[in-house]
Amino acid sequence: MCAYQEAGGTDMKTKNQSPRPALPRTPMTVERGVALIEALVALLIMAFGMVALAGIQSTMRRGSDQALQRGEALRLAQGEMETLRDYSVLSAEAAASGPAGTRAYAGVVSAAASSAGGNTDFSVTRSVADWADPVVGQEQQQAGLREVRVRVQWQDRAGNEQFVMLDSFIARADPALGASLGLPASTSATRRPAERSVSIPVAAKDLGNGTSVFVPSPTATVAWVFNNMTGVITGRCTVAMGTLNSSLTAADVAGCSNNTVGYLLSGVVKFSSAARPDPAQPGGTAWPLDVGIVNSTLNGAISAPVHQCFDDAPTSAANTMAFVSFNCFVEPNNGTPRIWSGRLELSGLNLGGGADAKKVCRYSADYDGNGSVSNSEHPENYNAVSGSLSRQNFLVINATASCPAGAAINPENGVFVNNSTVQQQPR
Incomplete structure (x- = not known):
């Protein structure tokens, strides 16, 4: 038998079936390895991030370390400065004779030390020098002012040198004077009004324009x-007596302002007729006298300056005045700074012999303990x-008596004035 076949040559078994479309062929080599590259890029980015994070952590640790070390260094510097200020006596001798640990102003000197703190060692160095006034170019040794610099140095974690430095001044002030802060306010003439130099007499009138006027x-x-x-x-202005x-007022002295330069020299004269005078409470009455400035007896001192002195001394010995006040205008030279030298003396008293012969003593001592009597401490001769x-101040006593030695300041015994x-x- 012969098989039947249509003209299209299609097999009868497949006649009613649709043809299957052909699929495109994609090369496998295009996608192969992409995931691995993406993974490597991500790993590289993460590695950079980790390195940056490690650097930040290292910087933070170093900064924290430096902050800790700087704080410790500052604490050491401040402690050293406060230790220098914490003196209770002035001289080394007083410190040696006092309780253990007593500090003296004399111990404020240059020194070096070391201290361990945290994760490093600190080097503490202090430099001390008498302060030189940049205006007049003279060392202020009489004022007892010292310039102190404390430097603390160390090495940080990276081996770099670091330091902090503090500068200050330490004045030579007797701590015993602090006891006076516990005393009630005084109403005596020794108080000085605020906002004025302490050398201006308390009776001077403040004109309200930065000046004061005083009739001596x-x-x-x-x-x-x-x-x-x-x-x-x-x-200096001319006014009517009395x-x-x-x-x-300011208008009264406007025409004579800024017509001179002068320094005030003022004080009081006390009197005692006792065989053993008490310098704290002389108890005598005033004698007629005059106050003046004469040539200094110091070798090479300049001549006595031009001056004008006034006092309120009585005209006779019959009076009830306990003391005499005096005020002197002293004209300095034309140098820089302007200075004068001379010797302050009392006249009009019997300083020779006889029953009424007198002796003049001056209240004077090395109040600040610097080893000399400065101009402000009433020396025998003023210099520069x-x-x-x-x-x-002065004390006039009988010629047969001796000038009393008095007593130094001793707050424990209630003595606050030398x-x-x-x-x-x-x-």
Whole structure:
């Protein structure tokens, strides 16, 4: 038998079946390895991030370390500075004779030390020098002011040198004077008004323009104008005798302001007739006298300056005055700084012989303990005075008595004023 086949040549078994479409052939090599590259890129990015994070952590640790070390260094520097300030006596001898651990101002000197703290060692160095005034170019040894620099140095974690430094001044002030802060306010004439130099007399009237005016005596025909900040006399005016300080105004002295330069020299004279005078409470009455400045007896000192002194001394010995006040205008030279030298003396007293012979003692001592009597401490001869001086006091006693030695300041025994005296006249 012959098989039947249509003209298209299609097998009868497949006549009713649709042809299957051919699938495109994609090369396998195109996709092969893409996932591996993506993984490697991600790993590389993460590696960079980890390295950056490690660097940040290292920087943070170093910064934290430096902050810790800097704080410790600052603590050491501040502690060293406060230790230097924590003195209770002035001289090394007083410290040696005091309780263990007593510190003296004399111990404020240059030194070096070391200290361990945290994860490093610190080197502590202090430099101490007497302060030199940049204005006048003179060491302020009389004022007892020292310039202190404390430097703390160390090495950080990276081996770099680091340091902190503190600068300050330490004044030579007797800590015993701090006891006076516990005393009630005084109403005596020794108080000075605020906002003015302490050398300006308390009776001077503040004119409200940075100056004060003062008539030095009830019989004076002159008024002095002071600079409130410096205490320097910058003007001399003529006034009628008996003019009161309270009656003067800025307009009254406007025409004579800034017509001179002068320094005030002021104080009181006390009196005692006792065989053993008490310098704290002399108890005597005033004698007629005059105050003046004469040539200094120091070798090479300049001549006595031009001056004008006023006092309120009585005209006779029959009076009830306990003391005499005096005020002197002293004209310095024209140098830089402007200075004067001389010797302050009392006249009009019997300093020779006889029953009424007198002796003049001056209240004077090395109050600040620097080993010398400075101009402000009332020396026998003033030398190179460059400012106003107050509290230059005297004690007049009988010639047969001796100038009392007085007592040094001793707050524990209630002594807050040094009343030591030294003979001034006759020489």
